[in-house]
Amino acid sequence: MNCIIIDDDELSRTVLEKFIKRTGFLNLMNSFKNAPDSIPYINRRGDIDLIFLDVEMPEMTGIDFMKSLKNLPQVIIISAKQKYALEAFEYDVTDYLLKPISYPRLYKAVDKAYNRYKENNNTKDKKDGFFIKNNSTLVRIKYTDIYWVEALENYVGINTKDSKYTIHFTMKAIENELPSSIFTRVHRSFIVNINKIDIIEENTIVLKVTKGIKTIPIGKSYRDKLMDDINLVAK
Template sequence: MNCLIVDDDEFSRNVIKHFVNKTDGLTVLEETDNAADAFTVIKTKEIDIVFLDVEMPEMTGLDLMKTLDDMPQIILVTSRASYAVEAFEHNVTDYLVKPVNYARFLKAVGKAEANLKASNITVENQDEVFIKADNKIVRLRLSDVYFIEALSDYVIINTDTRKYIIHSTMKGLEKKLPESDFIRVHRSYIVNFTKITSIEDTSVVMPSKTIPIGASYKNRFMKKLNLL
């Protein structure tokens, strides 16, 4: 699992880095001393776990989480236990109080690993998926899906007849859907290519909604079009 360590204190970063390096299955992909750089890393690289300090100058760890649509597993690392309540309101994976010991570190990593393995959507074949919604497992035909939109730590799967809200990330969902039919057009939207009725300059027109095309997704989207 790829890890990002974010802490403005070098000693604290080194402690977590030491723990990561001695744990099988973990890799320190990046480390940084500020939340702004962390935001860029999370958006551009495949990060599974973020060890995130809360108290940092300019932007706190909690502020960083508020900017993220697709959150990796977040393990907060801070010297003040008083942040615990607010942390879990943001659905963090776990909360470590400094000084962190290795046993407690492993427990937090175990939670993150379990969350990553627990899938809320399983592709049975290229035509159908099973999703966990409304306290049951539902079979869903991909051809019935019009678009998918982000909602904090959830996603909404929109069909022609109803919406399904599931606990997942756009990044994780994007990897599981067939590229032949689905494409991400915005950080908050994945569309079924076969359901598009028309394309305007900066938006995709679906039967029930007009969806913006994000600047960073436009080039890839336009390459997929079979223009005459």
């Protein structure tokens, strides 16, 4: 789970960073000492799953911050005061922790967040596709029709056997949208549909498409995961 910290207390941020590093399923993306600086980052990335949020901060309180976001990720409140709890839970926060926090109490909260995260992903896996905007038309793309996705600077290209759709999205965000049961990241710039792979030659994947073949490089750091994801019956 990708997470960030928003807390004006430097000591609190340091403790949280230490605890997050101890928790294998958490990936700390960034840490902010005020809420306004975090908003452009959250909106730009689109892949933040969890926010550790203080309430009493200068410029913008944690409550006002939650009010300001249209798509609020899961939030765990980290506060020195209990009086904000009732209002915080109106925004469906995952948990409310009082400072100073202990690692066992934090782990209990993030485990709850992780279970919610997995439930959301399971729901996503039951869908069979999504819609994208193509000019003035909404086009439905089935997961099973996608062969590969590639990074194109600030866009991604979604490739089917016969067509290509370019949308304004990050690779991480589209990776989160695609079901992990049939898609895997094989390179910093490529995600492939496992069921469309015809041949793997050393560090290259070969896909058969209408106009011939498409070759995709396998990044060194992604190869082991690819070998785990495919149905390899003999080594």
